Amino acid sequence: MATRIVRSVAQQAARRAARGAVKQATRAVRGALGLAGERMSKVDTAWLRMDSERNLMMIIGVWTLRPRIDYEALCRRVEERLLKYPRFRQHVVEDATGASWVDTPGLDVRQLVVREKLPRGRAGGEQAALQARVGQLAMQPLDRQLPLWRFHLVEDFDGGSALAVRIHHCIADGIALISVVLSLVDGGAPPPQRRARGPAPDGGHWIAESLLKPFTDLSVKAFDAAGAGAARSLHLLDDPRAGLEGSLELARLAYQVAGDSAALLLMPDDSKTLLKGQPEGRKRVAWCAPLPLDEIKAVGKALNCSINDVLLSCVSGAIGEYLRGQGDDPAGKEIRAMVPVNLRPMEQAWKLGNRFGMVPLVLPIGIENPIERIYEVRRRMEALKGSTQPLLAFAVLTVAGLLVKPAQDLLLGLFSDKTTAVITNVPGPREKLRFLGATLEQCMFWVPQSGNIGLGVSILSYGGNVQFGVIADAALCPQPQKIIDAFAPEFAKLSWLTLMLPWGDG
Template sequence: MGGRQRLGVQDALWLEMDEPGNLMVVDSLFWTAAPIDWDRYRDVARERLWDRFPVFRSVVVRGDDGAWWWEEQPGADPEDRYEHVRLPEPGGDAELQALIAAQRTVPLDRSEPLWRAVLVDGYRGGSAVLFRAHHAIADGVRMVQLAFSVFDPGPEGIVAPPAAPRASRRGIAGTSRLLARGAVTNPAGAAHTALTLTGSLVGSLVGSATGDVDTLRKLVLGTRNDSTCWTGTVGEHKAIAWAPPIDLDDVKAIARAHAVTVNDVLVTCVADSLRTYLRRHGAVCHSVTWDVPVNLKPFDPTLPVVLGNSFALVQLELPTSIDDPVRALEVVRRRMDRIKRGHEAVVDFGLQALIARLDKRLYRASVDLLANRAIGVLTNVPGPDVPLHVAGRKVEGMLGWAPLTADQVMSFTIYSYDGKVFVGIAADAGLVPDHEEVVEGFSAALERIRLLTEAHPGP
């Protein structure tokens, strides 16, 4: 990358979108049952992140032309990027969730590299790491790969003969291959690797494909997202919650029984959990819309040293007025299929590029207008189906939360790892009271679908 590198158009867009109530910071979490040797962990992180990726030792500066640049800081020290804390007793989920919630509204200092790591002792007798990085550094898929680059397939770490390539490259490539085995795909399953639109924007939308008709409808008419109990202006008080892990084989069995994808089942559980939450709070919505990130570049297991963003946000409307989760599953499957058959991801990427070139006030208003069509961001990360290790300790679980913008109230994450599904939310505490009910409802929804499937098997 050299000493200076201009931010891409989309990277600069996310850099400009920080607001007190919703920061453009990706929060990633993993934890171990046994305490981590922090000296060993920091050595691994230095070699595989700090030394390899110049952006981790760079700050953002504005050039004479008004553009943003990454500028390497020769005297920067990775030790300055760590905060070491011990959870208060009893050191359980509630204490760790409170720590993460408090961090969600702590901005990253623009005069320093735009990432920090909180090293946590005392979580259930083991350790945890909260890694915070600005969205300007990389998109979600690359963020996941970066997080995985500090992991090893076994507790002994990476063992190779002296003639082998650098350990940092082996670490990234090795764990990324495990990631690929786990089929890291786009949450909507709607990947388009071409970044250019052929023909005019309108021309790409007037075809006969149902998915493209639906894309045109979303752009022109918008999506249905009823005003309800969580509608309002976000504040600076956030809340975090997650559910006990779910057996992935149970989800796969349901998907097979109904001839749908695992993602269809998981997304339907989100819809049913929101329906239950709304009903408990005296509200009914026909549909709730989410922004869903879709990667636009092929998966690269080695990771280029220049990272950046190459993704689009498609809008997924989840049915929240259907009491029968099996019927809701069929509705979700049809809507997901329309997204897969269309070109919404590529069109939205082009629209983001156009918005990013507008005057700051205009693109801020445009982004807010589009973002407020959704209640938040929904991500589904299918990770490796085998256990990983960090600094010799087995990783027990992992989660992460995408940043929100405008008045979006909830970041919902589904994370599959080592045969389990981890579900978590980051929500606005004022607009989403009793936020724990959302993730509790997810587990309850899966059980409902399982029981109905056993009673009335699908095709």
Template sequence: MGRYERLTVLDELFLHLEGPDSHMHVGGTAIFEGPPPDYEGFLDNVRRRLQMVPRFRQKLMTVPLGVGRPVWVDDTHFNIEYHVRHTALPAPGDRTKLNRLTARIMSQQLDRDKPLWEIWFAEGLADDRFALISKTHHCLVDGVSGADIMSVLLDLTPEPQEIEFKHWMPEPEPTADQLLLDALRERLTSPAEALRTMQSMLMDPAKAPNRLIEALKALGEFVGGSLDFAPPSSLNQAIGPHRRFETIIAGLEDFKRVKNHFGGTVNDVVLAACTGGLRRLLIGRGERVEGLDIRAMVPVSVRTDERRGSLGNQVASMWAPLPVWETDPIRRLEVITERMDGLKSSGQAVGAQVLTSLGEWAPPTIVAQASRLVARQRAFNLVITNVPGPQFPLYTMGREMEEVYPVVPLAENTTVGIALLSYNGQIGFGIHGDYDTAPDVAVLAEGIEKSVAELVSLVP
């Protein structure tokens, strides 16, 4: 197909889901010990490491007449200083000011005429620390493989990895005729490719009939869940372009103690804490929570071992009903554990993967229309994503990363989102909210923090 790579259906989906107010970039804020390096030195460090991720010097190019998905091509006018920004917090550089800076950065869409990422180098934090605020479009990287990409700028030891600088020469952009011919040729072969994808999912040919039945059943469960409306809530309103951001940090060991004593998984405990926070938020807004299940979209990885480390999205989703009606924190955890066990055995994630592979057959215009239709439906109330990170310290330019808080995008008509990342014995929560419709997003953060403390206090 020439010297470029085409977006997958799921990658393209994130482009169609983006609108003037629903920004489809992910990111996060990482805080490092001081003293900060100088900006020019940091810029040179990024420049040297970009050769390890060529995609970060590529931009999107659309196919004429919309007959094929967009492709990644080298940006012949790539300017690293456009992507690596430098700023400083006003004194005192506290957490509130850093969160406000993160919110402002996340409020601005990425320019699709350039490579879809930014890194902000922010000085002026208390104790002479500094922060890196990253922003990458969801079509470029998903939340699971993002941990692999972060390692490009991070080292395993305080001694920085020596990387020899290599001069980069961009490949010339393909012509419109090339893109059109390649897309038409691929359109003729895509059904066969999708069938091969299905075959790989079925795996053992001897068990193919049973596996096909299971896959189709899973597809039905996922689609059925997607078409059901989530309960009406103030969590679902028309949003604007501006954002709020709050952070909390908790010890991973506390979550393990709770799950070891009461059962379930660390993720179940996380969802229980988030449910407690949502309960406090809704009650604070004067909403009735009796009998109310808030539906969370919980992304799960379907990335195979051979695809690990590659760019692009390999995720599926489950629809998790969160019992905000339950007053007892232990019973709340038990209900969530039982429900999540049922979802894992239901095959919803497999069904989402089957649907994605079938989407390879569909023309881009159909994918665009379908994605916008789904976005307008109230299939879920919010997104909660839990990203497993390394349980050992990481460094950049010899400075240890002390804390990290991820950011999940807000879909159309979704006013809040919760993202977590476990790192070096801690879990950092990033609570993302629409500026206009979620002015009380700090109440949600405080509620999650109190729910964690409540669960921990009940462990003998």
């Protein structure tokens, strides 16, 4: 018995020594080849490799500003503020085992901040011309020899300027980029000084760290106390010595994880609609005038629903109305949307990277009655509270980053093949911001879609309003503006019906 124990310990020690030797040798080879740099996390590597001919993994944003801003002033602000973040002055070098962030020698900010000229006389005016250009930029790959972002300035747009932004998703998620935006605006500050980091932690470490952190406000609104309980319980998986007192909670959580895993793997196919199919790789984007946030809050309060319930009900109604207009009756149909859920404290957003999971939400696009539809959305959102699916999705992305690209595509295809849209809801600043002396009037962004997903819907609260944006593959949705144009009427119907309900006793 003692001999077997000694032999086992010796074997384990030998394996650890071998792994250490391999890591040292790999670092030495990479250093000799000039590839020294910070290793990219497994999750960020998965996003890097998700680029395809049909979908590029870029977050696209547009600012409209009044009065106009100057190109040289923009270059100076980017150099003073944005380049303080290491990620924005580094390019990516891939190798057989992953990728690294490497400082870009001789970087000139004017390589990354470019001037744009919109064609004149286009039908629909300047906004249509800007939307068309943003659609082109959404499928224009970023040069891998430079940092994976670009600013495109239209100096003269609608009495001011427009700034289009492209940032690869491997740099950061939407919540982290809000922190970047706040550092760029007037009165903003550069990121906190950070100590030098060692090699990027492996996926298991990041999963454990994410589970140890309490959900941020955005996550709590979606998953409430059960989600936080799940985070505390999963810590036991990382530290079995935490004690037997957590065994019952761990058993409950294990049961829940098994159920949530099965739900993810066994998701039924979406209803067949014009929005589901094979993308062709041409993008169209659209946005509308924002809706007042106070009115949305008032409707939600009157119906005992959350703001998210109201917004997602309007999204469902707008998509259903669009399909009716295209001769595709949505009655009895529903589509699945992947909704990102933040997994990190907001105070750590400046560290960038991707720290979010995904939860599948089935939208009842076939319910035409706005009141019936919002209560169905609320019921489905309630059913997701306490789900561990965001954590499982994060784990899947981590595993995907360990695989070669064909295997990664196959794994992630399990999600994209059963999904019609990606919907992101990001809380922005409550007051309008100023940038280089100009007022940031409108702020829009569009999320990337992976695999065969052809529709992205973005919801951003900013300056007391809520802004909707849609990006779509031209083969599946050639006129996304028609979806956008249905948002305001859908909210108006919900608002009128709310006012008509018998609230009093008499």
